[in-house]
Amino acid sequence: MDAVFDAQFRIIKDAFASRGIEVTVAYTPAGEVDYLYEAGRLLARRGDVGRIAEALPPGLRQLDRRGRGELSVLSLEGIEGGTMTVPEALARIEQRLGTGARPLDRRPGHAGEATRERAPIASPVHVMHISRLCPGTEPEVPPGDPGVPWPPPCEAGEEVREVTIGVCDTGWLQLDPAVYPWLGGVSGDPEPLGPPSPISGLPIIPAFRGHGTFVAGVAKCQAPTARVSVADHFSTSGAELEDVMVGKLEDLVAQSPAPDVINLSAGTYTRDNWSSIGFELFQQDHPDVVLVAAAGNDATDRPFYPAAYDWAVSVGALGPDQTHRAWFSNYGPWVDVYALGEGHVNAYATGEYTYQEPPKRPAVQNFAGMARWDGTSFAAPLVAGLIADRMARTGESAQDARAAVLASAQDLQGVGRALFPCGQA
Structure with a gap:
């Protein structure tokens, strides 16, 4: 594990643990960090929960952390046998149902037309983080004694509408x-x-x-x-x-x-x-x-x-x-x-x-x-x-x-x- 990643992930992991949430790391076959996710949970649309449950052993439980919307969080903790991991569950879902992934609508002329944008039937509950596990660097004391930012503030023009x-x-x-x-x-x-x-x-x-x-x-x-x-x-x-x-x-x-x-x-x-x-x-x-x-x-x-x-x-x-x-x-x-x-x-x-x-x-x-x-x-x-x-x-x-x-x-x-x-x- 990269030393910078390790330092930042430790902070995040401990903070989630204080809320009773376990977060973990998925690795690529080459041993590199792939993404962060919540252990024991899947994310899906409400309309797909029935199919997902049929693809897995009995015991899948639906949580409702937000209490509204089309998103569902599914718990693997009650799955028969009690040891199924998120990667194992997703592998079984994809084996039995396919990925369910499909292209998303695009706007003409967008620079990202080669990007693979597909939405699966189920996914991990990914952990979002501040652009990496930190900004590009940690904050530093600026040279001198600056009283204004850089780049400097713009001059206010005539305001046509409030924004x-x-x-x-x-x-x-x-x-x-x-x-x-x-x-x-x-x-x-x-x-x-x-x-x-x-x-x-x-x-x-x-x-x-x-x-x-x-x-x-x-x-x-x-x-x-x-x-x-x-x-x-x-x-x-x-x-x-x-x-x-x-x-x-x-x-x-x-x-x-x-x-x-x-x-x-x-x-x-x-x-x-x-x-x-x-x-x-x-x-x-x-x-x-x-x-x-x-x-x-x-x-x-x-x-x-x-x-x-x-x-x-x-x-x-x-x-x-x-x-x-x-x-x-x-x-x-x-x-x-x-x-x-x-x-x-x-x-x-x-x-x-x-x-x-x-x-x-x-x-x-x-x-x-x-x-x-x-x-x-x-x-x-x-x-x-x-x-x-x-x-x-x-x-x-x-x-x-x-x-x-x-x-x-x-x-x-x-x-x-x-x-x-x-x-x-």
Whole structure:
């Protein structure tokens, strides 16, 4: 197991265990990490549960964690014999029923036409995580004493309509706009820090905390008149179960006012690269939602969902020179556009952080409310902000603004289509 993966997975596994949930790793035949999933559970559409039960030994039990919708979570714990694993159950289902996978509808001209998007009869309950098991890097103290972000905030133009960006993330640190003027209009679910450190007396910054606030800051710099609402959707150490995450997105779009653009700097790899059953159902129920999603930070062309869907805006990362792909960024025909993802400076927690990944682990760093951070996690909200800003200035619908912003992207040789912060096009 890769040392960085091991460090991050340990945090996630322990956090889920504290909720009584066992998460585990699926490996490829070559011994590489394939995806994360919940042990002893399957995910399916309600209409397929009967067929699935007939394909398995007696004892399959249907759970209902959300209490509504077409998603069903199935427990293997009562299966006759009591030892059937998720891979064994799926192998038997596919042997008896076939995969049930089928192509999804596509929009003409989308860059991801070669992507394999198929929805199976049943799948693991994948564990969604913040674009890898972490952002591209852990946060760092920015050089000097920055009082403003980089890229800098855009100048507010005339606002034709009010626009709201919904940020699905780790919550909001409730920073004071008098200290962070570019964060005016940001609100959300509180994200508490830890107790005071016995070393520094500063609050302890747990792993992944501050991610949602940093994402909101990036989006707000590109959309200065937009409202930004940061939801706590990844309270379990930057990760959440697939069905729970889809339920939280349902709650988000049901808010009043509903978000015009949703940023999701997280995702999952899936078994056999099938599409996510949960996100397929979400899009069927909300076809007009503009979802901007991070492409992931594993330097692979493997589809990362939900970014890999043709209905999502998939964002990869550019390096600081904005002419080359960032070293960590995922890539491939399913990535719609690239944007700055390395060297961002924005609002962060004030406190003491202990590094979790080698080679810095277990170094301790004090932060003073700003951080430098890398990842497709931060390329995505830059694009979400550009879309929201265009909506605010033109009055266009979210889908029309999405199309217009993507059409304005420039071709970067050897990379793909790219978008740039305001004033840098």
